[in-house]
Amino acid sequence: MPSALVTASAALGAALLLPLLAGAADFSVREVAPGVFVHEGRALALDVPGHDDIANLGFIIGTRCVAVIDSGGSVRIGAALRASVRRHTQLPVCYLINTHVHVDHLLGNYAFAAERPQLLGHAQLPAALSRSRDFFLKNYAADLAPAAGAAQLPAPARTVEVGSDLSLDLGGRQLTLRAWPSAHTDCDLSVYDSRTATLFTGDLLFVARTPALDGSLKGWLAALEVLARLPARHVVPGHGAPGDDLAGAVEPERRYLRTLQEVVRGELARGVTLQEALRATDFPGRSDWLLWEQTQPHNIARAYQALEWE
């Protein structure tokens, strides 16, 4: 943990107290398995009040310490999550795991600075953060602590390479962190608690909310083949309701991504331009998804530009 983060956190304490209390009132967590707590994000658009509370967040309590999985889209939400941890345990937060680089999952990191957790992420996360940090600081200052600075968005101290799962010991339970090849983003990380067979998928899995493609369409489809077969009894998606049927939860997303691939390949074969493809509104199964209009054009643009080079 960079010392700047720790130092700055002292000054932050007073500033955070008020929003922490205000935010805690409507911030809830649920124990989905023994010692595994989940806050379910809201199905809100990206530009409305509450946009900082759209991702699922969680924490897992061992006998030695606590691991937090994603911190929310603002320091305010991160502080509310930290307050929830404190209502359930006084053990220290030893690990703060970020499932990927998107703001709704990591802008709350700074709320945990005083706990001095080890920050963990995908091996590509440091680079992704360095590409995005200035942008976040400039455009999301209101979601960070006052005087938003780079110290609020430090790079992970420890990273996980694709193909080399990392095991963390919380005391009495082991977490397995897996880094995935480019899928939803180029830095997706999943977390598996073997004691309860609970899988935090990060945004590899969207339930109900339209999946957003920022990585690789083919890579994501390939990842889902593997993900769907993991031996999970509880699944916590990045967005949408947690459940107990992993393969069933993955299927709609897999169908959507496959359809996206087929639709765009068809458009390319027919000579449809990118502009025309973006304008198209017909899409099989679109009524199954929330916040479609926000996400679908972006996905079409990404898929089109990848598939046109096949």
Place this chain on the structure above:
Amino acid sequence: MRRRAKAVPGALQHTAPGALLLACAVALAASLARGEQSPPNGAWQTMRANLYGARPISETDDALMSIEAPASTPDPSATPLVVRFGAPLAGRVRQLRVIIDNNPSPLVTTMNLRAGLPVEEIDLRVRIDRYTSVRAIAETTDGQLEMRSAWVNASGGCSAPPSASAGGMLGEIRFRASADDKALQVSIRHPNNSGFQIDAKSGDPIPPHFISHLRLRAGDDTLVDADTGISLSENPTLRIASREALQGPLVFEATDVPSQRLFTATWNAAAASAGTR
């Protein structure tokens, strides 16, 4: 999604998600809260004087000329722009400039067209760094100037990481023609690095590496000749649609900077064309 000429920006709900894209809406909301209706156009005022002096520029009549761009781009690193010329202009445009007011490098292209080539549509993909006006200025063979513009809400196009389309073989060229050969799209596999991106491994800035010039010619007869730069998307893509079928073979050339290497490929009309899909 679509916008012709000038209109009041809106469609806050149309902003795409993603780390970089998410903030588009936030930024626009902030600008609207401050009462700003249109993006600042300082770059254009300077460029207008430099490029066109005090010459009059007509901005009316969408039937004559129009520009189409998404009001809120789904991909700031590759936003599609379409410029259309109506019947009175097709074949009478000798030069087209595209300018993105608020980009670090506003002049996207200066494109010369062969007189008489009845071009009805030109498509480009561009990087858009932030909320901006995007303009197309056409100069006719008799020296008249026509401009159309659109507002595009975007953020991060010039610093966005290489997208899903990154990779492949540098300089690979793809042609896509319409069945009647009236429209031809040419794309070149190239990072077109703006110099504003950060290397994923080292964290250092990626030096500019871009396509500075595009040319489409039939033998010595140049149809399209364009100076380009870092405001084109990665894998730069140009599409022209003509009133008449294009006659092959057409040679496409792209100049790489800083190497000055020339990438080239040949398109043959209709079924005879290898590499055309």
